[in-house]
Amino acid sequence: MFDIFFVQQLVNGLSVGFIYALMAIGFTLIFGVLNVVNFAHGEVYMIGAYAGWLSITIFAPPLFVVILVALAIGALAGFGLERIAFKPFRRFRDEASLKSKAMREATLLSSLAISIIVRELAEKIFGSNMQTIPQDYLLLTPIQIGPLSFASGQFLIFGLSIVMLGGLQWLLKRTQVGLSIRAVANNPMGATYVGINTERTIIATFVIGSTLGAAAGLVVGLYQGAIFPAMGFAPGIKAFVAMVMGGLSSIGGAVVCAIILGVAESVTTSFFAQGWGDLVAYVFLVMTLIFFPTGLFGGGRDRV
Amino acid sequence: MRRSLSILVIFIAIFVVLPGILAVVGGGYWFRVTTTIGVFAILTMSANLVSGTTGLMTLGHAGFYGIGAYTAALLATGLHWPFYLTLPVAGAVTACFGILLALPTMRLIGIYFAVATLGLGEIIHLTLLNWVGFTRGPMGISAIPGIALDGLFAASDMGNYYAVAITAALTAFVLGRLAHSYYGNALRAVREDDQCAASMGLNVVRLKIQSFAFACFFAGVAGALWAHTTGYISPGDFRFSESILILAMIVVGGLGSLPGAIVGAVILLGLPEVLRPIGDYRMIVVGAVMFLSILFLPRGLLGETSVLSLMRRQFGLAWDNAKQLGWRQ
Amino acid sequence: MTTPLLDIRNATRRFGGLLAVDDFSGVVQRGERVGLIGPNGAGKTTVFNLITGFFPLTSGNILFDDTDISQMKSFQVARLGIARTFQNLRVMPNLTVFDNVSIGALGAIGHSPAKALFNHRKYAEDISRRTWETLERAGLQDEAGELAANLSYGKRKYLEIARALALSPRLLILDEPAAGLNDTETAQLSDFVRKLSNEGLTLLLVEHDMAFVMNLCERVMVMASGRKIADGTPQQVSSDPVVLEAYLGSEEEAA
Numbered sequence: 001m002f003d004i005f006f007v008q009q010l011v012n013g014l015s016v017g018f019i020y021a022l023m024a025i026g027f028t029l030i031f032g033v034l035n036v037v038n039f040a041h042g043e044v045y046m047i048g049a050y051a052g053w054l055s056i057t058i059f060a061p062p063l064f065v066v067i068l069v070a071l072a073i074g075a076l077a078g079f080g081l082e083r084i085a086f087k088p089f090r091r092f093r094d095e096a097s098l099k100s101k102a103m104r105e106a107t108l109l110s111s112l113a114i115s116i117i118v119r120e121l122a123e124k125i126f127g128s129n130m131q132t133i134p135q136d137y138l139l140l141t142p143i144q145i146g147p148l149s150f151a152s153g154q155f156l157i158f159g160l161s162i163v164m165l166g167g168l169q170w171l172l173k174r175t176q177v178g179l180s181i182r183a184v185a186n187n188p189m190g191a192t193y194v195g196i197n198t199e200r201t202i203i204a205t206f207v208i209g210s211t212l213g214a215a216a217g218l219v220v221g222l223y224q225g226a227i228f229p230a231m232g233f234a235p236g237i238k239a240f241v242a243m244v245m246g247g248l249s250s251i252g253g254a255v256v257c258a259i260i261l262g263v264a265e266s267v268t269t270s271f272f273a274q275g276w277g278d279l280v281a282y283v284f285l286v287m288t289l290i291f292f293p294t295g296l297f298g299g300g301r302d303r304v
Numbered sequence: 305m306r307r308s309l310s311i312l313v314i315f316i317a318i319f320v321v322l323p324g325i326l327a328v329v330g331g332g333y334w335f336r337v338t339t340t341i342g343v344f345a346i347l348t349m350s351a352n353l354v355s356g357t358t359g360l361m362t363l364g365h366a367g368f369y370g371i372g373a374y375t376a377a378l379l380a381t382g383l384h385w386p387f388y389l390t391l392p393v394a395g396a397v398t399a400c401f402g403i404l405l406a407l408p409t410m411r412l413i414g415i416y417f418a419v420a421t422l423g424l425g426e427i428i429h430l431t432l433l434n435w436v437g438f439t440r441g442p443m444g445i446s447a448i449p450g451i452a453l454d455g456l457f458a459a460s461d462m463g464n465y466y467a468v469a470i471t472a473a474l475t476a477f478v479l480g481r482l483a484h485s486y487y488g489n490a491l492r493a494v495r496e497d498d499q500c501a502a503s504m505g506l507n508v509v510r511l512k513i514q515s516f517a518f519a520c521f522f523a524g525v526a527g528a529l530w531a532h533t534t535g536y537i538s539p540g541d542f543r544f545s546e547s548i549l550i551l552a553m554i555v556v557g558g559l560g561s562l563p564g565a566i567v568g569a570v571i572l573l574g575l576p577e578v579l580r581p582i583g584d585y586r587m588i589v590v591g592a593v594m595f596l597s598i599l600f601l602p603r604g605l606l607g608e609t610s611v612l613s614l615m616r617r618q619f620g621l622a623w624d625n626a627k628q629l630g631w632r633q
Numbered sequence: 634m635t636t637p638l639l640d641i642r643n644a645t646r647r648f649g650g651l652l653a654v655d656d657f658s659g660v661v662q663r664g665e666r667v668g669l670i671g672p673n674g675a676g677k678t679t680v681f682n683l684i685t686g687f688f689p690l691t692s693g694n695i696l697f698d699d700t701d702i703s704q705m706k707s708f709q710v711a712r713l714g715i716a717r718t719f720q721n722l723r724v725m726p727n728l729t730v731f732d733n734v735s736i737g738a739l740g741a742i743g744h745s746p747a748k749a750l751f752n753h754r755k756y757a758e759d760i761s762r763r764t765w766e767t768l769e770r771a772g773l774q775d776e777a778g779e780l781a782a783n784l785s786y787g788k789r790k791y792l793e794i795a796r797a798l799a800l801s802p803r804l805l806i807l808d809e810p811a812a813g814l815n816d817t818e819t820a821q822l823s824d825f826v827r828k829l830s831n832e833g834l835t836l837l838l839v840e841h842d843m844a845f846v847m848n849l850c851e852r853v854m855v856m857a858s859g860r861k862i863a864d865g866t867p868q869q870v871s872s873d874p875v876v877l878e879a880y881l882g883s884e885e886e887a888a
Contacts, residue, residue, distance in 0.1 A: 037419075105361055105418075113591045275433060286423040486738075486760045486761075487739075487749035492727075497723050499687070499707075501736065502711070503707045504711055506708055518746070
């Protein structure tokens with residue numbers, strides 16, 4: 001009935017989709033709250049992977065410690081990113097500036113600039129080649145279930161995305177920080193009036209989003225065995241596509257779309273050459289923007 | 305008087321002084337750098353029309369540049385068309401592609417348009433890379449005939465320089481006339497407040513499409529120039545990072561400012577060359593200059609409003625409050 | 634009797650479950666000064682937005698000089714001769730006063746890259762002449778070279794009206810022209826608008842300043858909850874019990 005090869009491709013696509021989802025969660029959180037596109041999210045992902053790799057090569061600690069290191073560095077990166085690329089541009093608040101194109105898109109451009117600088121610096125420091133990862137840490141232990149083969153990393157990615165998604169929901173719905181994040185997302189001005197510290201909430205959002213991104217980077221780096229300075233670009237774009245498809249501020253929608261995207265890419269590569277697989281994301285992106293301006297799951301913002 | 309003098313000074317600088325210096329310094333290398341700056345000046349001026357003046361941030365300009373380059377390269381190598389035909393045809397083909405691709409995305413606003421163009425640019429890049437039968441894929445197209453006319457002149461550094469300089473000057477003239485005229489005011493109105501512009505009788509969608517088509521036309525011409533002057537193109541020349549480079553140049557120079565676009569190209573391509581002795585930090589310099597410029601000069605080195613009035617005074621005919629003359633070209 | 638300049642017939646607009654404008658009919662005769670008043674949220678601005686093609690009618694139609702404009706886009710309506718100003722001023726702060734007004738002139742004369750490239754001298758002259766004439770009419774010629782961002786609030790009001798006038802409209806729609814002005818400025822504006830009207834321009838305006846409306850307008854339409862509840866001279870309307878109730882009722886609700 002089902003070609004086993006095809007099912008295997010689906011499984012692989014699913015894990016690729018979860019990778020994009022891991023990335024999309026943090027991305028969507030930042031966009032949903034601040035309505036800014038953080039082009040440097042891919043670099044946070046790369047930083048997370050490098051932080052993990054450095055701790056492995058220097059101390060060789062157990063895996064969960066490596067993950068903790070990546071989380072901590074990710075949080076730090078998020079904090080720094082917000083201070084450098086976003087904070088300085090909140091000072092333009094006069095009328096002419098608000099209406100001026102250059103200033104409205106300032107954070108888009110500044111995060112783009114920071115992402116270039118960080119990526120190039122990483123290349124200067126570590127070289128542009130892939131890093132070798134000790135065999136023990138590669139998440140490629142094969143696991144055979146019936147005729148299908150999995151790698152241990154796939155389970156970790158599944159698990160991590162579910163834990164991250166659940167944790168984020170808990171954080172947003174059940175904690176004080178989550179409440180202020182949701183308030184700022186809804187209405188920044190109103191949030192300020194009711195006494196929410198907007199500055200601190202924005203930092204918290206960046207820290208949380210970047211922590212998630214860094215964790216994703218590390219796990220994917222270990223699973224794919226590929227840690228290199230430009231590793232964040234492609235998943236960053238895919239995560240963005242997923243976010244746009246999912247209706248922008250809906251984290252759940254972004255996750256679902258990320259998985260759809262991963263599966264679609266994987267299926268495409270089984271029919272066409274590898275190179276065309278990358279095209280899928282962009283075609284999805286443009287098609288979504290044209291035909292579903294509010295995202296596949298609605299509830300989006302005005303973009304027309 | 306003032307107008308003729310300014311034009312004369314610019315002409316002498318571009319067509320006599322600069323090539324003279326390059327010839328004396330005597331280096332194919334510096335010719336190469338200058339022609340690259342020229343090609344990128346055309347790209348930034350064209351992207352500036354749509355991103356700066358009309359306010360539609362484009363992140364896919366390199367893709368359209370690529371369409372122009374491949375059109376010219378394929379026509380020149382396959383059908384042996386000379387450069388004076390491939391240049392305009394490449395522009396026209398690119399403009400058609402631009403209209404076709406951008407038509408459905410024109411209603412998107414702000415960041416969504418930017419992202420859509422990012423997608424389009426990458427689609428073009430990946431098509432160039434993967435459609436091996438037509439574009440020869442990652443191998444690229446080599447042995448593209450240079451800028452030469454049988455019996456008149458052969459391909460040379462100086463010929464390339466003049467081809468790029470003349471095209472860039474023409475581009476500046478046409479785009480200047482569009483952006484600095486009242487037509488440019490219509491484009492700026494679309495940028496500032498499209499709803500309000502529409503209620504003043506401006507056909508916003510048509511203006512957006514027109515400016516995008518002009519931008520694509522000149523991007524295509526720039527691509528054709530690139531193909532003919534380098535003799536070899538590959539998809540790697542038309543990646544997302546090139547689009548970013550173009551955007552950075554516009555931002556540094558000042559969104560909406562035509563001379564700013566040229567200055568941006570000169571700085572972001574010239575600075576890495578000057579800094580070459582220290583090491584290859586090209587992209588870091590680009591990122592840093594872009595970041596510092598947004599931080600400290602958010603309107604760019606040559607901001608739109610001041611440059612607009614300066615350029616109109618310098619090259620226009622009149623602005624006379626007493627006689628009640630507006631900007632005349 | 635000639636046909637009215639603007640003829641709104643059973644205009645209805647629904648936003649989801651909300652009936653913003655409910656079966657609104659009304660006419661504006663040539664040369665008239667008509668006020669549209671009503672409590673907050675009555676749907677006055679929505680009526681303006683329907684006339685100027687910002688969004689389509691749910692049902693009904695609107696005739697302008699016998700042409701059905703209900704399906705037209707904003708720019709087409711504007712080119713036919715309906716110009717408007719906005720409730721919260723929408724001048725373009727990064728453009729000069731002259732350039733702001735030239736946008737209205739562009740709308741009337743038309744914008745085409747071909748003209749800018751090949752017939753630039755005549756094109757520029759047409760637009761600049763029209764712009765100067767309008768600036769003079771609005772008394773803004775001394776500020777022509779200023780950035781609109783540097784203008785005082787009162788001057789911006791005139792700038793918005795000037796930009797609309799540059800379209801050479803036959804019907805001028807003003808959305809709360811006197812809002813935010815002090816008594817002297819309001820009086821000046823009233824005189825200015827009356828002068829425009831005396832030059833033959835037809836006016837339709839929404840305003841909360843009752844003195845301004847009653848003093849300026851020849852006829853007043855009153856709206857409440859999307860419906861037209863009264864239509865007549867200022868005297869008739871101000872003594873109409875239905876109108877009084879609508880206003881008092883809304884005040885009670887507000888309190």
